[in-house]
Amino acid sequence: MNWQSDSNGIRTTFAPILEQWYALHKRDLPWRHTVDPYRIWLSEIILQQTRVAQGKPYYERFVEAYPTVVDMAQADERELLRLWQGLGYYSRARNLHQTARYVTDKLAGKFPDTYHDLLKMKGIGTYTAAAIASFAFGERVPVVDGNVYRVLARVFGITEDITTTAAKKTFASLAMQLIQSANDPATYNQAIMEFGAIHCTPVAPDCLLCPVQQQCAAFLTGRQHLLPVKSKKAPVRERFFNYFIFRHNGRLALRERTTRDIWQNLYDFHLQETDEPKTALRDIPLADLVGQIIQEGVLVAPPVESVQLLSHQRIRAKFYLIDVPDALANSLPIDLQWYLPTEISKLPKPVLITNYLDQQFG
């Protein structure tokens, strides 16, 4: 369908219809009671790739811990990551801290107030810049997120593959046209995303009660379940993590992950990754130092196994708990350090590690 010919008027009535729908159906969420750009920014970063139900308690805790951008700028990054623990995509937390410090130090604590300037901040891309610019400052710039792709693809019958650059331009251009007819850009942006999230859902959209049912290209041809078109599906990589948990005098040895891999700046145990599952300890290649500790140490129990599913990796983990003899307690590999349980609880850790600790020592 050619949405540029707007014979039935949907292109100009779309935004007001959704604004009206939003007034009746919007959820009461904490970040909808503020126009403080700091809090809107915080909520938007948390909600990237994250469902409202999962993000909401994190937002509450962050606002409590850091009421202003200056508070966040002064925070210890480890503490911030600890608050972020469990949300995933930890670069969001690192970028959050970096931008908080930038706004505090270089912009005197005043958040950028235009789409253009917001885009310059680390962790703020086109979506988040549009969200903050419209919600906090009323700028007439459209948000284009996954919800928007879905709603527009269906209503306007766009069959382009949304993963392509060309399609992104198509959607951005249409979105820019549609927001021109909005009574209030902020309300319209909230409305179209809320509509996608709770009404025009990926599976089983509620077409029978849809306010644009008779203008929806997908509904009128019975193809709503086929849109939007998305080509790329990430294959899941299989990984095998052999963890060695060294224990001595009630302390455990952990290290900060610094390699360019998942969970950067989070803490885990000594890790030997193998490219296939190893059933026997002797089959795992070990550095001399570690080999000696394991040889002379005491394997406390059979290894504990668990699986951590990420969107793009399946990690099969095996945890070997080793009691280290006194003589070797000071000969750990350089990156490992001893931590008491109370210290460990304050360190940011991947869910895989938290689950193991809870299960083994909780």
Place this chain on the structure above:
DNA sequence: AACACGGGGGC
């Protein structure tokens, strides 16, 4: 343009 980056929910 392709890829990497966590975790959770529905059925």
Place this chain on the structure above:
DNA sequence: GCCCCAGTGTT
């Protein structure tokens, strides 16, 4: 168990 969801930065 297998499917779904999704912005930004880097290469």
